[in-house]
Amino acid sequence: MTVSEGEKIPTGIPGLNDVLGGGLPRKGIYLVQGNPGVGKTTLGLQFLLEGQALGEQGLYVALTETRREVELIARSHGWSLDDLPIWEITPAFKRIRREDEQTMFHPAEVELDETTRPIFEEIDRVKPARVVIDSLSEIRLLSREPLRYRRQLLLLKQFFLERECTVLLIDSQGFAGRDSGGILETLIGGLIVLEKTTPAYGTTRRRLMVDKLLGVSFREGYHDYQIKRGGLVVYPRLVAAEHPKAFSREQVSSAVPELDDLLGGGLERGTSTLILGAAGTGKSSLASQYAVAAARRGEKSVLFTFEESVGTWMARASALWPDAESHLRSGTIRVVHVDPAELSPGELSSCIREAVEKQQVQMVVIDSLNGYLQSVPEESFLILHLHELLTYLGQKGVTTILNMAQYGLLGPTMDVPVDVSYLSDCVLLLRFFEAAGEVRQSISAVKKRSGRHERTIREFQLDTHGIRVGGPLKESYGVLTGMPSYRGGEGPLLPSRE
Structure with a gap:
């Protein structure tokens, strides 16, 4: 199923489409930001599986978690990823010299080009309409310095725009804006922030906010959500008017x-x-x-x-x-x-x-x-x-x-x-x-x-x-x-x- 220019595509997350005013604009690049445990990976998988249900090819780029960990998250929700391509960073690490394999190494030791080039090649091979990159923290660390990181972000943006992909970039909230000087927020078309708080008694409370969405009217403010078996469920803030x-x-x-x-x-x-x-x-x-x-x-x-x-x-x-x-x-x-x-x-x-x-x-x-x-x-x-x-x-x-x-x-x-x-x-x-x-x-x-x-x-x-x-x-x-x-x-x- 193809989506025409200017149309919005559904996220697959109950309630989130209402918050976004109908869905995400096609061919945009969007940042999903939050601390560990807020459901960023789950949100990304729901986005890709919704596209799969609509006949759109998807690709999950796992830079932080392994394929096994991603599949484990999917199984916890009752999902099968058999038909969803997953590219993981592990092959890039295999190119490290044999003598380094017995030592602990930092991701910065892996050359950035050796990581991003296979990603571009996989995208050209799969030709996805929806892409999730989890997470940007690895690219930031491999870039080593802000100037190179900015260039890499611009390269990613241009690459995806040329291929008309709708992209979710997942990032940890602690890193966002701190190391990049706000570079990332200026390059994306939208920002979804996920948060969680733990009260003195009771279950963890989670809420999200759409902080930015270019050219689209959306429901501002915080909206409660839960992570249930089957994925995230968003409860849009009630507006009586x-x-x-x-x-x-x-x-x-x-x-x-x-x-x-x-x-x-x-x-x-x-x-x-x-x-x-x-x-x-x-x-x-x-x-x-x-x-x-x-x-x-x-x-x-x-x-x-x-x-x-x-x-x-x-x-x-x-x-x-x-x-x-x-x-x-x-x-x-x-x-x-x-x-x-x-x-x-x-x-x-x-x-x-x-x-x-x-x-x-x-x-x-x-x-x-x-x-x-x-x-x-x-x-x-x-x-x-x-x-x-x-x-x-x-x-x-x-x-x-x-x-x-x-x-x-x-x-x-x-x-x-x-x-x-x-x-x-x-x-x-x-x-x-x-x-x-x-x-x-x-x-x-x-x-x-x-x-x-x-x-x-x-x-x-x-x-x-x-x-x-x-x-x-x-x-x-x-x-x-x-x-x-x-x-x-x-x-x-x-x-x-x-």
């Missing part, structure tokens, strides 16, 4: 009339709701009530739980709603357990996008933001990321529910780890209060941006029939202060269902 969609702004019912009355008729489609409360006040159950109500209307929901396993959610939901298990089996409700030590914010956004765009999900629940915060390195980054995510979901007409636990259980001081209330369209507050020697729960709507809501405080209760919301607590005072007083009788505030 790229995903507008028209939808009907109708009310979303909870199927609990008193709760809908509290919210002036219900939530609005395309809005976000923050549920605040101490541990045990019923935040997860309240969010699940909306998901079950949506499932009964035939709408799909997905719940991302950070603290609760799928089994725990199922056990609690079955006790409140007998039909919860059937909704889970049918797929109208999907529960995804998220490990904040393993999942990056970019991957979570990608999972949410897939649920919305491919599975037509109309409600998203994140339970809770406390766990979500642990997967984000900085509080300011959480605010920006959450703002973009909520804007995207709102533009798609998705109803979003966010749970956040407040510190402490009782008392006047109920802090939150980070204030995101201003990002939400609606805020519900759940609190404990004491009445006649019994701990009870209350619910109030403290904000609703899209319309009117009650200013009352109502009792909130969970039983075997689901969620119950009572009338206004007119005989209780100071419920929201954490120091309530009750001036009513000792009877139940909510009448029995029987």
